[in-house]
Amino acid sequence: MTSVKYTYDELMNPVLQALRFLGGSGTNEEINDKVAELLKIPADQLEILHNPEKGGMTEIEYRLMWTRTYLKRFGVISNSTRGVWALTAKGSTVESVDERDVVRVVRAQLKKDKQEGAEVEEEPNKKIEWQEELLDHILRMSPSGFERLVQRLLRESGFIQVEVTGQSGDGGVDGHGILRLGGLLSFHVIFQAKRWKGAVGASQVRDFRGAMVGRADKGLLITTGAFTKDAIKEATRDGAPAIDLVDGDQLVEKLKQLSLGVSVRKIETEQISIDHDWFARL
Numbered sequence: 600m601t602s603v604k605y606t607y608d609e610l611m612n613p614v615l616q617a618l619r620f621l622g623g624s625g626t627n628e629e630i631n632d633k634v635a636e637l638l639k640i641p642a643d644q645l646e647i648l649h650n651p652e653k654g655g656m657t658e659i660e661y662r663l664m665w666t667r668t669y670l671k672r673f674g675v676i677s678n679s680t681r682g683v684w685a686l687t688a689k690g691s692t693v694e695s696v697d698e699r700d701v702v703r704v705v706r707a708q709l710k711k712d713k714q715e716g717a718e719v720e721e722e723p724n725k726k727i728e729w730q731e732e733l734l735d736h737i738l739r740m741s742p743s744g745f746e747r748l749v750q751r752l753l754r755e756s757g758f759i760q761v762e763v764t765g766q767s768g769d770g771g772v773d774g775h776g777i778l779r780l781g782g783l784l785s786f787h788v789i790f791q792a793k794r795w796k797g798a799v800g801a802s803q804v805r806d807f808r809g810a811m812v813g814r815a816d817k818g819l820l821i822t823t824g825a826f827t828k829d830a831i832k833e834a835t836r837d838g839a840p841a842i843d844l845v846d847g848d849q850l851v852e853k854l855k856q857l858s859l860g861v862s863v864r865k866i867e868t869e870q871i872s873i874d875h876d877w878f879a880r881l
Contacts, residue, residue, distance in 0.1 A: 603644050603658045607665040608698040613637055614666050615675065615690065624685035631663055635828075642828045646798045650731055656848040657798075657825050670696075672705045715871075733851045733861065734823055738794055746772045748859075749792045749821070755857045758788070775815060789815040795824035801833040808842060818842040821850060 605613075617633035618625055625633070635645055640659065649661040656664070667684060670676045675690030740748065746763050749772055753761045761776035778786045789811040793799065799822050811818040818840065825846050826834075834842040845853070855861040 603647055603662065604640070605638065605659070605662065607662040607669070608702055610634060610663055610666040611670055611698050611701060612695045614663065614670060615686070615693075615695065618676065618684065618686050618690075623691065624683055626683055627660075627663075627667075630667070630684060631660055634663060635659070646825065646827050648797065648825060651796060656730070656846075660848065669701055669705045672708055673701045729861075730848065730851045733854065734847050737823055737850075738796070742772075745792070745794060749774075749790075751859060752853065752857070753790065755859060756853070773810075778817070786816040787814075788817045788819055790819040790821065792821040793823070795822050798825045798827045799830050800827050801829040804830045804833040804842060804844075808840060811842075812840060819845070821845040823847040823850065 613634045614630060616637060617630050620633055620637075621629055634640075645657060645659055647658045649656050649658045667676065667678070670690075671678065673696065675687055675693060675696060676684055677687050678684045737745065737748070750761045750763065753776055756778075757780070758776040758778050761774065763772050763774040765773045773789075773791050775787065775789045778788050780786075791807055791810075793803075799820070804820065804826075807818060807820055820834070820842055822845070825848075826844050831844065833839075834844050851861075855863065
């Protein structure tokens with residue numbers, strides 16, 4: 600059985616290298632794609648899902664997520680509220696990092712934070728993520744509930760006249776709507792949302808394009824699973840109408856961003872330290 604070759608710590612220097620190739624900053628998707636290109640990771644490894652039973656992010660995406668978390672705590676990269684990662688001043692001056700040193704330093708930080716009562720990230724492969732829980736809930740929704748979820752998601756994202764025209768055998772929906780941009784421009788969009796646990800391939804993208812040509816300005820394909828590398832290439836193939844793709848990871852992040860069934864509560868922690876020198880001076 601095919602498995603992902605690289606561990607999260609083995610991906611640390613490739614991530615730094617990818618950011619340098621990207622000009623010092625990049626989104627998750629740009630970094631992931633560049634790392635896969637630099638390491639020449641085979642397509643079959645890129646398509647392995649982290650949790651095949653629930654779909655969502657691929658295993659390599661999951662490991663790269665942890666790679667970025669460790670590099671951030673080590674101080675060589677940082678991320679903005681808009682989801683863009685960038686090399687820090689420290690990261691810009693180092694050619695590479697010692698992966699074992701990064702793991703040692705970050706694990707010491709996590710241990711200290713935990714002892715002081717701060718909420719910390721679990722170690723890689725030990726955390727049940729909210730993303731997986733949400734995807735599992737979406738997969739268990741009734742067809743009509745999923746239909747209403749897709750409509751609400753699109754409306755909250757700026758679509759008007761959202762109409763579902765049919766339901767498919769995989770529990771997905773098809774429909775169309777109008778996307779308004781800034782109150783000045785509008786695009787007719789045909790969308791398809793598929794509740795899949797696996798990866799959507801290039802053939803499904805081609806079939807969807809065939810259904811939308813001549814009927815809309817844009818196509819939007821949403822899945823609770825992932826897209827194969829060939830599917831992503833097919834969606835942006837030269838000479839063919841472009842199709843925007845939203846995978847399970849992006850779907851749940853969008854629901855979080857729009858506060859649709861997802862709430863975020865920031866926890867303030869109190870850290871107390873003893874000034875031993877102060878007592879010594881008494």
